[in-house]
Structures are given as C-alpha cells and as structure tokens.
Amino acid sequence: MAADTRSLLQVSGLRKTFGAVKATDGVDLNLIEGEVHALIGPNGAGKSTLIAQLCGELRPDAGTITFDGVDVTALPAHLRARKGLSRSFQITELCPDFSALENVMLSLTLTSGRAFQAWSDPRRDPKLMTAAQHWLEEVGLAERANTRVSDLAHGEKRQVELAVALARAPRLLLLDEPMAGMGVEESARMTQLLLGLKRRYTILLVEHDMDAVFALADRLTVLVYGRTIFTGTPEEVRNHPEVRAAYLGEEAC
Amino acid sequence: MTTLDSRRPVAPSASWTRIEMSRSAWAALFGLLVLVLVPTGAELAGTPYAINLVTRFMIYGLAAVSLDLVLGYGAMVSFGHAMFFGLGGYVTAIVAHHALEAGPLFGWSGSMQALVVWPLALACCALLGAGVGYLALRTRGVQFIMITLAFGQLVYFVLMSLKVYGGDDGLMMSQRNVVPGLDLEKPVVFFYVCLALLVIWTFLCSRIVASRFGMVLQALRQSERRTINLGAAPTPYRLSAFVLSAMGTGLAGALWANFAGLVTPDMASWTKSGELMAIVIFGGVGTLLGPIAGAAVFLGLEELLASWTEHWMLVMGPILVLVVLAGRNGLFGRWLGGAHGR
Secondary structure, three states: OOOOOOEEEEEEEEEEEEOOEEEEEEEEEEEEOOOEEEEEOOOOOOHHHHHHHHHOOOOOOEEEEEEOOEEOOOOOHHHHHHOOEEEEOOOOOOOOOOEHHHHHHHHHHHHHOOOOOOOOOHHHOHHHHHHHHHHHHHOOOHHHOOOEHHHOOHHHHHHHHHHHHHOOOOOEEEEEOOOOOOOHHHHHHHHHHHHOOEOOEEEEEEOOOHHHHHHHOOEEEEEEOOEEEEEEOHHHHHHOHHHHHHHHOOOOO | OOOOOOOOOOOHHHOHHHHHHHHHHHHHHHHHHHHHHHHHHHHHHOOOHHHHHHHHHHHHHHHHHHHHHHHHHOOOOOOOOHHHHHHHHHHHHHHHHHHHOOOOEOOEOOOOEHHHHHHHHHHHHHHHHHHHHHHHOOOOHHHHHHHHHHHHHHHHHHHHHOHHHOHHHOEEOOOOOEEOOEOOOOHHHHHHHHHHHHHHHHHHHHHHHHOHHHHHHHHHHHOHHHHHHOOOOHHHHHHHHHHHHHHHHHHHHHHHHHHHOEEOHHHHOHHHHHHHHHHHHHHOOOOOHHHHHHHHHHHHHHHHHHHHOOOHHHHHHHHHHHHHHHOOOOOOHHHHOOOOOO
C-alpha cells in the first residue's frame, strides 16, 4: 500500500436513520486506488444500507462521499455509474429474459453512452459481441453465452453478475456478497476468480465468507451497529480484541 | 484470468434471439402475403364486404402494435390509450369539418390533404403523449394504470363537451382525406394505404425494440435496479416509447375517422382502452405481430358472435378468460417468442 496511496473513495461522517434505527451512524471509510478492501460485520450491521448510499440508491442524512476527488453525495445512482462506479448485487439483479451475452452487451452499451440509438441492432455489432464474449470468458462462462439468464444455475448467474460489473472497465468495483448462496466449491472458484482481478481494479468487497475475505483483502473495515469500529490489515483485524468479540468469535481464531 | 477451461469460442448463430426472430420474420411475410391477397380474394368470392372488414382489423392492429410497444416492451400498463385513438380521429375530422362545412379555424381554412392532416394528428398525439407520459411516469404499477385511465377519461369528457363538434353525437366526416394520385374513397385503395402504413409502422417498431434503445427499454422492464446502476436514467427511455406509442395509436385514430366517416367520444372511452389492451393480451404481449393477429381474431370473433346473438359478450368474455388462463403469452405469443419469456 505504501507505494500508491491515492484515495479513490472517501466517506466521512455518513449518517442515515430510519425512524429510531441508526442504520449508518458515522461511517468513515477510505479506499486506496488498487486495493481490495473488505467490509465485514454481523447481520444487521448496516452493510446493505451503506452500499446503497455508496452507489446512490439512498441519500444519506449527513456526511459526504467523495469519489475520485469529486463530491458525489447528491449524485443519483445512474450518474455515479457513469463516473465509473460499478456494482454487483447481493441478490442477483440481471435481465432474466436476455441471454448472458446480452446482459453484458447491455452493460457495454450503457458504458459508451450511445444507448439512445433506435435503429441498429446491437446483436449485429461484431465489435460489441466480441467484447461481451471476452468478459464472459474472463469469468469462465463463455460457453453459456447464449443461454437465457433465467435458465442459468445460481452460481452461473453470479458469474454473469461479475461479468456485467467488469465489462464497464470500472474505476471502483462494489461487490455485494459475490459468494451469496454459493456452495463451498463454487465459493472457492469465485475466490480464485476475484484473486485474478486483484491489482487490476479497486474493489470494495462485502462478504460473509471469512475464508474468502482473508484470502482476498488487503485491508478490512469492520462495521458494527452502523459504525466503523476498526480498519486494518487482515492480521491486525484477526488480533483485535474488540473485533473478535463483536464478530469473529472463536471459529476464525 | 479464469480458472475454468471454458475458452472455446461459441458460434454466435446459436443465439435464441436470432432463431425466434427468423420465425417471426417468416410469420410477418406470411401475414403480409395473406393481406395483400385479401382484396383479390374478396372480389373473386363475391364478398367485397370482406375488404372493409379486414381494413378494420388492420386499423385496430396498428393501434394494438403501438400499445404493445409500451405494454409489452416497456411494461407500462396504459389504461388510457384510447385517448390517442380518439384525439387522432378528432383532429382529422375537425380539420375536415372546417375545410368542408364550417368556417376557418383560427384563420386556417382547414385541409383535406392527408399529407398535411395526418402528420398534424400525429403531432397532437405526440404532445398529449409527452404530457400524460411525463406525469404518469412519476408513478409505478397500479398508480400508473389509474393516472393513464384518469387522463383517458378527461379526454373523453372533453370530447363529449365539444358541442361545436357534435358533443356526444360525434362529428361526421363526409369525405375521406386526399392523397395525390390515390382515390381513398375506393375501399381497395384505402385498404392498401392502411396495409402500407401498418407494415411501415410495424417494421419501424420491430427495429426500435431490437435496437440499443429497445434493449435498454426492455432491460428497464426486467430489472430496473440493474439498469439504473449501469448508468441509464429510466424516464427518457420510457417517455420516448410512450410518445411513439401515442403517435401510432393516433395514426390508427386518423385512419379510423376516414374509414368510418364518423368520430365519436366513444373512441376515447375507457372501454375502448380496455378493448385495445384485450387485443394485445389476446394476441401475445411483447410480440408486435401477435397483437395484429389478435386484432383480427378478436374483431372477427366479435363480428361472428354478434351476428349470432346480441348477447355476444356472454360468449366473448369466457373465451378471453380461457386464452389468458391457457398461457400468459396469448394466442400467438408462445409461437412468436415474445419479450416475456417463452
């Protein structure tokens, strides 16, 4: 981390309350360009609410979010996406009637910003097809390219999720539980896949699978009751008494 | 950097979209052939009345294709689409009324030229569509249905209250519009004009739904959250589709005014909206061609049953229910491979 410490995403004093519930209670977060930063915390810690605020689906009550040197706190989700913030969803959000390839093509089409074009068929654009195929290869799903997403297995849908997020050549990748609902074997495969992305992207990884988190993360931030209680390297987090008490328990020791 | 051994190239021709497209292209060709032969066949069979009957199918087909664009591809359940049918018809009839009988309208003496009047009708529908769409698209689901219904009723009652233009009796259009070189008064000529417009409009719509724009429009239907997070603002896409759809329905209204020689507020009533929606669902939502066939079957059945009993709705209702229960893709949706799955 020492060589390049340019901050890509900076969150400070973020607050969001729903009635009496303080879902986000003063979150500070700093993502350095090129790192894999894991966000962990027990259920109900406010991870999903935080992600929603980072990608612009929810407006925070207070605090600021700076992305790539620009204050994006008031920017809606689609404009943040155009700035290079790309995300995957905890519960798969894809177009079920489109093929895997078409889902990636949609992502590519919206990246170039030429989607308001009502005549030519993107499926007949060889350049776009090749590019989309490339990203499916990248996640190991090339042979299922023309299968409708609704006919894919759960693990395959997760791979498409990743391909869709990657295809935009994002500045920042927000991965919301990429291993959600996966078996041991699939999780291991996904971990391998993500390891291959390390250093090529700045990644904020929200994940419950501790094996995956410790294998991938350069740094971790622990979120408990909407508050960031600690940020450090995996080794520091493992040995931090407060974190162990709050979250890791005995199994991770 | 993949860990799987799945780098084999895939033949792009295996895409399901392409297979389905060629099948619907084949269906389009077949349908076109049948329609082209209708006038000759009707003359030979000694039933010239059939020409007018099929003309009616095509006009409703045009409106149904337009409704399918928002209903099937944009998942916008517009329950007020008859307002555009009514407006298109009234603009045409009112301009003709001023040209033939009444004095000038705001200093304009009116016109019978189709190439002037029909674009004018389309422009009015586009304006109304933009306004209604802009307001209705702030809502979702049931609210969207209710708002479009409310605007539809608003237009209906405005037309009812236009005493100058016949109020609830409607307005006669004693002559058809004029196109240089064509005599629209002849049923055969009018038939082919309607057919040409139906073909052009359907082709246009099929290009639009297959384009990048159409891809985003359909993506918004399938997963709005995903599409927004890829950088698309939903309203411009949906509103454009809504305006286009309003124009197509308005064109059908203009043709109807010419065909029937009469426009009535009923053209904009909510029952007409329901009828259009029933035709689309009947034929297959999200298939474009399905609704055209749906219009023929729906209106044909109506004609047949009405000649048999005046309580034809008693029979029509259960048939509609059966078709909807049998499959959410309508009569032809499964076969044409609609936008809503197979």
